[in-house]
Amino acid sequence: MPELPEIMSRAREMKRALVGKTITGIEVVQPKCLNMRPATFKKRLTGAAVLDVTHHGKWIFIHTSQGYLLMNLGMGADVLLTTRKKLPEKYQFIFDLDNGKCVSVRFWWFGYVHYAPEGKLDRHEMTAKLGPDALEISRDEFREIVRGRRGAVKMFLLNQENVAGIGNAYVQDILFLAGLHPATTLDRLKDDEIDRLWQAIRDGLLPAAKKGGSWYEKTLRGKPGGFLYEDLLVGYREGKPCPTCGTDVVKLRTGSTQSFICPSCQKKKRAARKGAAGRQRAAGRNRPR
Numbered sequence: 001m002p003e004l005p006e007i008m009s010r011a012r013e014m015k016r017a018l019v020g021k022t023i024t025g026i027e028v029v030q031p032k033c034l035n036m037r038p039a040t041f042k043k044r045l046t047g048a049a050v051l052d053v054t055h056h057g058k059w060i061f062i063h064t065s066q067g068y069l070l071m072n073l074g075m076g077a078d079v080l081l082t083t084r085k086k087l088p089e090k091y092q093f094i095f096d097l098d099n100g101k102c103v104s105v106r107f108w109w110f111g112y113v114h115y116a117p118e119g120k121l122d123r124h125e126m127t128a129k130l131g132p133d134a135l136e137i138s139r140d141e142f143r144e145i146v147r148g149r150r151g152a153v154k155m156f157l158l159n160q161e162n163v164a165g166i167g168n169a170y171v172q173d174i175l176f177l178a179g180l181h182p183a184t185t186l187d188r189l190k191d192d193e194i195d196r197l198w199q200a201i202r203d204g205l206l207p208a209a210k211k212g213g214s215w216y217e218k219t220l221r222g223k224p225g226g227f228l229y230e231d232l233l234v235g236y237r238e239g240k241p242c243p244t245c246g247t248d249v250v251k252l253r254t255g256s257t258q259s260f261i262c263p264s265c266q267k268k269k270r271a272a273r274k275g276a277a278g279r280q281r282a283a284g285r286n287r288p289r
């Protein structure tokens, strides 16, 4: 599933290829991915010049002279810059450009291609309710949204309304880098641990973003991304040694998702912790003066 590194990479590639070009035609094969009737969608965007391409979490925002084209690649998608003569076998959308090229979109499972008029982005519910982008959020802002929350850290990170862009692939290494067990609850995190988690989000996402996303997704030119399986620290590396301590990485079930952790580096914080702190205090009291 594409996450922030892949989405950032696709947005960057599309910005380079599309800005300054005009959408001259649109072919819709799968209308259910749209948020309006195909005829209306075509009318809104045909003749639109692409001004910019940005992203927020797992959404790509193509800003045009006639409003926004919003894309969510769902479980994965091939978004290719090609020509009508070299179209892939399967596609659900084609956007023709005034330079003779076109962008074809094929969702592996399901995705969204939406339109929002200029100035009305806040009325597009699916993007309006997203939390701050996981790589844009400041450390102070992150502390702010974590404090006072009680849920498990992994579920918190996966909920796009808290922070946008993290999914079940990159969250594994993020939690490893933060030294946190996925089931650790947020109310147990101290300030320095929250800061470490914020840093881990950056360190867990940026290397892949710099390499054009993961190997299992294609770039706009149809090449695999440069972030490889070997680049993962513990994610999907069951039975392989932890890069820090050498302990075998284990796979476990956490709620509805699977997790990969180093059982030595990512110990679950138990309620007993409180007891341990209490014991320390008691020991302090008993210390001879």
Ligand SMILES: [Zn+2]
Residues within 6 Å of the ligand: 242, 243, 244, 245, 246, 247, 262, 263, 264, 265, 266
């Ligand atoms: Zn370890």
